[in-house]
Amino acid sequence: METAVVVGGGIAGLLSSILLKEKYEQVFLVERGPECGGLLRSFENKDGVSFDLGTHVLKETGIAPLDELLFSNLQSDEWSTLDYLKVGNYFEGKLNKNSQFINTKDMPTELYQKGLVELLHTKPITEPPHHLQEYLVQYFGETFTQHIFKPLMKKLQGASLEELHHTAHILFGYSRLIGGDAQTSRELKTSPFYDGKLAFASYLEGSSHLKNFYPRTGGIGKWVHSLEKVATERGVTILTSESVEVITRENKHAREIVLQSGKKLACDMLVWTIAPFLLLKSSGVQMDSKVPQFRRMSLHHYVFDRPFQTDNYYLYCNDPEMKSFRVTLYPNMRHEEQANATFNCTVEAFIQPDDTLQELDEQLANELRKMGIIDQDAQMLTVDSSFVPAGFPVLTKEYVELLQSHNTMVAQSFDNVVLLGKGNGSTFFMNDVLIEAFHTITNQLDTPHLP
Incomplete structure (x- = not known):
């Protein structure tokens, strides 16, 4: 009986386990927490109001069989369909309700004009940058780098641009800037070179035809539960509150997985969707085991007595002096009538070690x-x-170099292990993770594996 083991119950792990059941007689999904979903979970407060652990909106991938698997069971009376995402941002004291991207025209006139001229004089990058500072100056110019990215990345990453990998800004969606008003943006984006640097002035332009979804009641955890149901109906065995203790290798083959509870799982294929150093550690492979740094954050789930002053679904706070990072406005995504709405939102914040929750509650509300x-x-x-x-x-x-070295060590140590999601660190956003998992597992299923 052939067996596949998936470690990590996030979306990469859930999707992988469902796909693997097409070929493997037994599929086990191992999740350390009490439930699957990772950060795609929801909870209810004492009054029964639902919140998510951050901002999560479902979006079609454009891959028909994958979308059928992920979204075919979403009932129209239970889910809002969002043709485009109304995302805004706060920058230079202004709430821009029309785009998630920073509008450089909101900067002081002298800085804006200087920065735009520098951006227009940038040239293609031909050599890999040594760090984020070097990349941003080459890509956006010195002025925008110093006056936009430097203070923001310090807020978000707690590090200087010289310390950060040259892709670090992408994690927060800072891949483009708005170069001016709507007409200016349209004209500049006709150039393939500038199109990659500049965004339209409004989310209404250039938006994808792919649909987005959010539940009318409850939170995004409802979708995770539906995927769990699909997995169990197809015969996947989901083991929660379990973790991997030992991985037995034989000729570069992961043969047996021993769980913390003592349960042993035979293994013909292993899909690993959590930190790869844990895989190496469990299998006794010698490595550099530095622990990665994480930014300290807090989540604040509010209910207010009045409607929100914007119809955005979520917003980014690009003020480096504020602790707020992202704000999710639930009734707007549910298209609730104000008369019947609960005015609830979630604020994600980057904080300091000495901050207290009570102080943060008041500060973030302000x-x-x-x-x-x-x-x-x-x-x-x-x-x-x-x-x-x-x-x-x-x-x-x-950190990025260490992660890459761990991935290389896994490839050199195993011939039946696949790294996905957090396991390989190549994808950050939900749809990218899903698409990568779909293609990778589908290719694995089409490829004969070693007995």
Whole structure:
């Protein structure tokens, strides 16, 4: 009886386990936590109001069989269909309700004009940059690098641009800037070279035809539960509150997985979707075991007594002096009528070690007022907050190089192991993770494996 083992119950692990059941008689999904989903989980406060652990909206992938698997069971009366995402951002004291990208025109005129001229004079990058500072100057120019990215990345990563890997900004969606008004943006984006650097002035332009979904009741955890149901109906055995203790190797083949509980799983194929150093450690492979740094974060789930002052689904706070990072406005995604809406939102914040939750609750509520997201007189009815000790990883050059070395060691040590999601660190965003997992596992299923 051929057996596949998947470690990690996030979306990469769930999807992989479902796909693997097409070929393997037994598929085990091992998840350390009490439930699957990773950060794609939801909870209810004492009043039954639902919140997510961050911002999560489902989006079609454009791959028909994958979308059928992921979204075919979403009932129209239970899910809102969003043709495009109304994402905004706060920058230079202004709430831009029309785009998630920073509009450089909101900068002081002299800096904006200087920065745009520098950007227009950039040239193609021909050599790999040594760090993020070097990359940004070559890609966007000195002025935008110093006055936009330097303070923001310090807020988000707690490190200088010289310390960070040259791809670190992509983790936060800073791949483009808005170069001016709508007409200016359209004209500049006709150039393939500038199109990669500059965004349209509004999310209404250039938006994808792919649909987005969010549940009318409950949270995004509802979708995770539906995937778990698909997995179990297809015969996947899901083992929660379990972790891998030992991996037995034989001729570069992972043969047996011993769990913390003592349970032993035979293994013909192993899909690993969590940190690869844990795989190497469990199998006794010698390695550099430096622990990666994570930014300290907190989550604050509010209910207010008044409607939000914007119809955005979520927003980014690009003020380096504020602790807020991202704000999710649930009733807007559910298309709730104000008369019947619960005005609930979640604020994700980057914080310091000495911050207390009670102080943060008040500070972040005041930041919502300052940004114009809630009315000045809006009152906080309830708030549930918690620390997130392992938030975003700090993508230093050393961290990325260490992760790459671990991936190489896994490839050299095993011939029946696949790294996905956090396991290989090549994808950050939900759809990228899903697409990578789909293609990788599908290719594995089409390729004969060793007995």
